[in-house]
Amino acid sequence: MTDDRMLRSRRNALKCMAYGGAGTLFVLAGGVFTPVDLAVAATTKSGSGGSGKPLFVQISDSHIGFNKDANPDVNGTLTQTIELVNAMPEQPALIIHTGDITHLSKPAEFDLAQQLLGRLRTSELHTVPGEHDTTDPTVTEYFSRFGRASNNKGYYSFDHGGVHFIALVNVLEFKPGGLGTLGPEQLAWVSADLKGRSSSTPLVVFAHMPLWTIYEPWGWGTGDAPQLMQQLQRFGSVTVLNGHIHQIVQKVEGHITFHTARATAYPQPRAGEGPGPGPLKVPADELPKMLGVTSVALEKHPRSLALTDRTLAA
Amino acid sequence: MKGHQIVWAVLAAALLFVLAPATAVRGGTAEEGRIEINDFAFAPKSLTIKAGSAVTWENKDDEPHTVVSDSGVFRSAAMDTGEKFTFKFDKPGTYHYACSIHPRMVGTIVVE
Numbered sequence: 001m002t003d004d005r006m007l008r009s010r011r012n013a014l015k016c017m018a019y020g021g022a023g024t025l026f027v028l029a030g031g032v033f034t035p036v037d038l039a040v041a042a043t044t045k046s047g048s049g050g051s052g053k054p055l056f057v058q059i060s061d062s063h064i065g066f067n068k069d070a071n072p073d074v075n076g077t078l079t080q081t082i083e084l085v086n087a088m089p090e091q092p093a094l095i096i097h098t099g100d101i102t103h104l105s106k107p108a109e110f111d112l113a114q115q116l117l118g119r120l121r122t123s124e125l126h127t128v129p130g131e132h133d134t135t136d137p138t139v140t141e142y143f144s145r146f147g148r149a150s151n152n153k154g155y156y157s158f159d160h161g162g163v164h165f166i167a168l169v170n171v172l173e174f175k176p177g178g179l180g181t182l183g184p185e186q187l188a189w190v191s192a193d194l195k196g197r198s199s200s201t202p203l204v205v206f207a208h209m210p211l212w213t214i215y216e217p218w219g220w221g222t223g224d225a226p227q228l229m230q231q232l233q234r235f236g237s238v239t240v241l242n243g244h245i246h247q248i249v250q251k252v253e254g255h256i257t258f259h260t261a262r263a264t265a266y267p268q269p270r271a272g273e274g275p276g277p278g279p280l281k282v283p284a285d286e287l288p289k290m291l292g293v294t295s296v297a298l299e300k301h302p303r304s305l306a307l308t309d310r311t312l313a314a
Numbered sequence: 315m316k317g318h319q320i321v322w323a324v325l326a327a328a329l330l331f332v333l334a335p336a337t338a339v340r341g342g343t344a345e346e347g348r349i350e351i352n353d354f355a356f357a358p359k360s361l362t363i364k365a366g367s368a369v370t371w372e373n374k375d376d377e378p379h380t381v382v383s384d385s386g387v388f389r390s391a392a393m394d395t396g397e398k399f400t401f402k403f404d405k406p407g408t409y410h411y412a413c414s415i416h417p418r419m420v421g422t423i424v425v426e
Contacts, residue, residue: 104392176417
């Protein structure tokens, strides 16, 4: 049994390398479709992603309130994103927004964002806050609107279609000079939440900032994420979804697939290019190719998830 | 005190008055502090001021930033491009702070 697991891990690692290549190819092609299979899907013969009914769609980094050159119309691009999702032939069961809903945590920004997101045909919306959503001194604007699911803690879990979803917050306990933080209380909660759960349950874990270190000088990571990963390791299919960096970066490690989504607002530079992770100005006709959503479908055989990235460029 | 001594004393005092702030600025001390936020950094990163002085941060980036004291003494809202935040420091001490949106951005205010 152990040998079989190890063999699968080896195969997965090789598969990961193959898909890494495909992912790069897609970026070059303008990113119309990026099939990414989960680690467990390495045993699939076809390896075709996105064929099933979308379980959910991930929207991220809408930054309502942003009005600089990189995108003077973030309301328009969020609206286009919503239209893209609404036009999907089969509607996803739920929507996940991985934070930075607003740019400056202002009440009017939250109100407008809620109004726009209310136009989604799929009404079940699950959110986590980004650091842009929690800058008001009392951090009440986000929680007064989206705090009910987590009893104002920011983290919570739920089940849908046999998949266990865990929403985490890594932007509240910021450490000066450091990365995002989950904190001991939240990690203990995850441990209790996973206790007694079958390792064959597919997990989707989502938070705003990447749950692995992509680029430390820009704070693109979560300092205590390794403690979280230890708890996720025994599960056969784990999908970790984040936003924050406004571009797709992916990695597969064992049975854990890490994936960051594009923003709906504006792109950011690649790690280390330029002075910092600010808005990246691109020619107007390039912008729609750099904004988009991630659609996630449940594959029945084997039981795993398939991710598909779509841009606003038709 | 003779006449010319008084003149010298006044001149010396005037000279001190003129030179003292200049020397202080060179050493990083100021009566009123100004810190610019440029390219994801606080400039100057460390500032020394006298107790009772106010410090004003101004964001010159296209990205919003905050100024949040490690010990919770002061906290700005998100400053968009061109926005400012001022805090008056009454108590001497060393105040470390960071941007809560970009925690890698750190700075220090020393109040004498």
